[in-house]
Amino acid sequence: MKVHNAEFIISAVGPKQYPEDGLPEIALAGRSNVGKSSLINALIDRKNLARTSSKPGKTQTLNYYKIENLFYFVDLPGYGFARVSKTEKAKWGKMIEEYLGKRETLQMVMQLVDLRHPPTADDIVMYEWLQHFQVPTMVVATKADKISRGQWQKHLKIVKDTFKLKPNTPLHIFSSETKMGKEEVWKEIESHLLMNKEIENSL
Numbered sequence: 001m002k003v004h005n006a007e008f009i010i011s012a013v014g015p016k017q018y019p020e021d022g023l024p025e026i027a028l029a030g031r032s033n034v035g036k037s038s039l040i041n042a043l044i045d046r047k048n049l050a051r052t053s054s055k056p057g058k059t060q061t062l063n064y065y066k067i068e069n070l071f072y073f074v075d076l077p078g079y080g081f082a083r084v085s086k087t088e089k090a091k092w093g094k095m096i097e098e099y100l101g102k103r104e105t106l107q108m109v110m111q112l113v114d115l116r117h118p119p120t121a122d123d124i125v126m127y128e129w130l131q132h133f134q135v136p137t138m139v140v141a142t143k144a145d146k147i148s149r150g151q152w153q154k155h156l157k158i159v160k161d162t163f164k165l166k167p168n169t170p171l172h173i174f175s176s177e178t179k180m181g182k183e184e185v186w187k188e189i190e191s192h193l194l195m196n197k198e199i200e201n202s203l
């Protein structure tokens with residue numbers, strides 16, 4: 001999908017601030033610094049619409065980006081950042097659970113992992129939680145440019161095995177740096193959005 005219109009809507013801290021227009025939402029989950037905001041920017045061909053940072057844990061809110069007036073990307077705050085207080089962690093948990101567990105317009109979660117490393121304990125908890133609540137999930141293994149092509153399959157297998165990935169969970173390799181995997185990820189998003197009849201004609 002070639003995106004012509006993408007705009008930042010709101011940094012929400014709770015349900016009262018979520019948009020009310022009923023458009024479908026694709027959320028991005030993953031460890032802090034894994035590349036969630038970078039992936040949004042890569043998909044929509046914008047350098048810095050979704051704010052990225054070299055300081056992990058920067059995104060502490062749910063950031064809504066409206067794409068072509070068709071759907072939202074929701075950039076979720078990253079987890080697993082060690083230097084966050086207990087209170088902050090509890091606040092994060094409540095916010096995420098409230099969103100992932102109750103948001104009716106949520107269509108799919110893109111769970112990001114770093115292709116270089118096996119998914120962490122936090123990653124596994126998140127994946128299992130999503131499966132338990134039957135949230136459609138796709139896994140994106142990113143930062144692929146940081147390892148050589150010959151290593152990709154080996155690392156993908158580690159991701160698959162560590163998650164005990166369900167056969168119906170798509171897994172894609174990606175790089176925000178080289179844009180590798182962009183088409184495949186878009187295809188996956190589009191096929192999820194197509195399940196929503198109202199947008200079928202607009203894509």
Ligand SMILES: Nc1nc2c(ncn2[C@@H]2O[C@H](COP(=O)(O)OP(=O)(O)OP(=O)(O)O)[C@@H](O)[C@H]2O)c(=O)[nH]1
Nearest residue numbers: 032033034035036037038052053057059078143176
């Ligand atoms: N080489 C390479 N670097 C990447 C890639 N994706 C992200 N990065 C870098 O990783 C760092 C973190 O990226 P972000 O997109 O800000 O990560 P995030 O998941 O949004 O992090 P939080 O907002 O803290 O949760 C930045 O310095 C990015 O430039 C990638 O595919 N390849």
Ligand SMILES: [Mg+2]
Nearest residue numbers: 036037051059
């Ligand atoms: Mg971010």
